[in-house]
Amino acid sequence: MPVTLYTDAPDFEQRFVAMLSAKREDSADVGETVSAIIADLRARGDAALIDYTARFDRLELTPDTLRFSDAEIEAEIAKISAQERTALELAAERIRAYHSRQVPQDESFTDADGATLGWRWTAVSAAGLYVPGGQASYPSSVLMNAIPARVAGVERLVVCVPTPGGVVNPLVLLACKLANVDEIYRVGGAQAIAALAYGTSTIAPVDKITGPGNAYVAAAKRQVFGKVGIDMIAGPSEVLIIADGDQNADWLAMDLMAQAEHDADAQSILITPDPTMADSVAASVARLVPTLERAEIAGASWRDYGTIIVTRDLDEAAALSDRIAPEHLELCVADPEALARKTRHAGAIFLGAYTPEAVGDYVSGPNHVLPTARSARFSSGLSVMDFIKRTTLARLTPGALAAIGPAAVTLAQSEGLQAHGLSVAARLTQLNERSGA
Amino acid sequence: MPVTLYTDAPDFEQRFVAMLSAKREDSADVGETVSAIIADLRARGDAALIDYTARFDRLELTPDTLRFSDAEIEAEIAKISAQERTALELAAERIRAYHSRQVPQDESFTDADGATLGWRWTAVSAAGLYVPGGQASYPSSVLMNAIPARVAGVERLVVCVPTPGGVVNPLVLLACKLANVDEIYRVGGAQAIAALAYGTSTIAPVDKITGPGNAYVAAAKRQVFGKVGIDMIAGPSEVLIIADGDQNADWLAMDLMAQAEHDADAQSILITPDPTMADSVAASVARLVPTLERAEIAGASWRDYGTIIVTRDLDEAAALSDRIAPEHLELCVADPEALARKTRHAGAIFLGAYTPEAVGDYVSGPNHVLPTARSARFSSGLSVMDFIKRTTLARLTPGALAAIGPAAVTLAQSEGLQAHGLSVAARLTQLNERSGA
Structure with missing residues (x-):
């Protein structure tokens, strides 16, 4: 049982700081193992994915059986009780309603100098969601990851979920269906993350990977970050x-x-x-x-x-x-x-x-x-914002460039970036000639 | 000179893909060196910071001279020409006007079941901006990092900028002043990133670190990520x-x-x-x-x-x-x-x-x-969003819990999380008893 701390005790601050800085997780260093898996996946694609799945999940697959077929999904979903189905549908509906309010507005305004400025939001084209297998295979997590992606407007939504020994959680498949996931692959671990990031003959690469996982999955996400976007490492x-x-x-x-x-x-x-x-x-x-x-x-x-x-x-x-x-x-x-x-x-x-x-x-x-x-x-926390990105927009009229361009030339010269200055100055010269003519 | 590619040439796709996948950067592997610097900084604080600054920047400092004094800042700024000052002021003003439009709205709504849901945005408490020294010490980058932080409402804004041989760019200090930076330290490299993340006797730790830097700075940012937030690795x-x-x-x-x-x-x-x-x-x-x-x-x-x-x-x-x-x-x-x-x-x-x-x-x-x-x-790109974070809010009335709680109990049982289910079910039991009474 934990001892109760009292803030008026003389040693409270010391004990509180000790509690704050206690490290709760021994993260195994699996970086090298994961590097090797990623390299192998990049070199051998589907073949590597199939080999690792046989080794780690005791499941023999072929390129044709990597993906769940619609018939398999429907057969699994048919096993679900009406009570569970209704509960998951309610969850999906409420998560969708909440996240639909998160979609931000685009912006455009024209300032006094005649510069039209703003930004626009667009969705990531393709996202991959990792779903752990076994005990921690939570249908609720599928909804929490997939629905924000769909609300954001992601066009292609892929799930990877390992099925050790071929066992799958039907509710995970139902959650995928409720969130309109496009493709579900029965692969997991670092090899699944590598497949999502780099692609194989069967799995086209995605632009962003989210979802929880074990130490191997977390290490793989860290390593593919930059090639693709990732969510937080939980x-x-x-x-x-x-x-x-x-x-x-x-x-x-x-x-x-x-x-x-x-x-x-x-x-x-x-x-x-x-x-x-x-x-x-x-x-x-x-x-x-x-x-x-x-x-x-x-x-x-x-x-x-x-x-x-x-x-x-x-x-x-x-x-x-x-x-x-x-x-x-x-x-x-x-x-x-x-x-x-x-x-x-x-x-x-x-x-x-x-x-x-x-x-x-x-x-x-x-x-x-x-x-x-x-x-x-x-x-x-995860939100629609994780599946969209902002592009800033600027359009200057000749008048706007005449108004603010000289300051850019001054600053470019201060920073020793001559061509930056030239690219603005050449346009200003033309404008001055025109207005002088 | 690059050869011009024509999309109607038979080998175009192949050449385009080669261009896309060309690696443009040899990132030196400085991870181990940086780990050692961070560990030393955590162990020895200011003393380590002072030692590394002597070694890498040829500059002897004491805890009292780590930070620029107001008088030093004013003396440097006095050297700046009126033209440069005016140009930087225009830049600051325009950057502030643009970013002020990025502050998002909080949200709160009550749904048909009586659940009041929403979110609110709050600023990061303290942010540290890294500014490279030497040739790449750009005042424009100071404005681009510091102004969004200020617009976001960050309370404490710290800059670290190395001054090799004691040489500082006065425009960097003016940019800090225009953005209301609170503290400026003349330290750089991995040791500055470590000081910002973990703190020393002189430099209090921050919650988020942004700004460009060399391979050592980039590696240090990667390593302290998690302890603090970072922006992208450019x-x-x-x-x-x-x-x-x-x-x-x-x-x-x-x-x-x-x-x-x-x-x-x-x-x-x-x-x-x-x-x-x-x-x-x-x-x-x-x-x-x-x-x-x-x-x-x-x-x-x-x-x-x-x-x-x-x-x-x-x-x-x-x-x-x-x-x-x-x-x-x-x-x-x-x-x-x-x-x-x-x-x-x-x-x-x-x-x-x-x-x-x-x-x-x-x-x-x-x-x-x-x-x-x-x-x-x-x-x-960098924006006000990098210096704020969202807290989601939920308040259920007893009626709302009665409406949606049973679905939570069902899903908790499906996921094998008994205590989750109990925590909802115990409240539902009380509500049922009340309504039955």
């Missing part, structure tokens, strides 16, 4: 709950354990100004953990990284939260909006006792792919 | 000009050489459906290069990477441009807006004969930090 997940004294301690315990059950490296933090609430939640967690299916994982996470902090007041809680910059921030207090305004750095905020973080993982609408490991200080 | 620069037959060939030649003079690895490309224009521009470049101050650099770039392509028509030119996804795209044609609509992937588009790319480097307003090496397929 670290272990965390939740921070700020609660006042008037909450249901069992609900908070469940919310903390919903985070802890993800991964032994996950972190669950409770901050409250009420020492009684702190004790009640700690006791409730202790009762809850042994009853959980994933008791071992959740227990390890809570034992190693679980944190309870008792503060002087809610303002102090908000200030500590900003130093942590949590991925998920639950505000279980009487006036959550007011407290939200006192925080600044968080991936997602869940306001009030009836907005448990888990509802956000599935159906509330906002994305569940969020910045981990304090990176909410400088980055955002 | 590669060699390129321009693509699409011109019809009715253009001034000398202007186009100057525009091509304005790109080529940056760097022997820069690339300048002309695409035109008019073979006579192709020949005229080639001849004009041949006359221009020997007259340039940077003839050697521009000549090498043009010889090794310069490309002229004659197409069947402008539509074909636009299609080739999209395959290249150039950093800068100049459309010197009768109807540049129409042609712009036929292209999709470019960092910045310059429309018409009176909008030379060089004017965009300094004073037109849009940012000159743009995606290189075909990355405009999936990324955007």
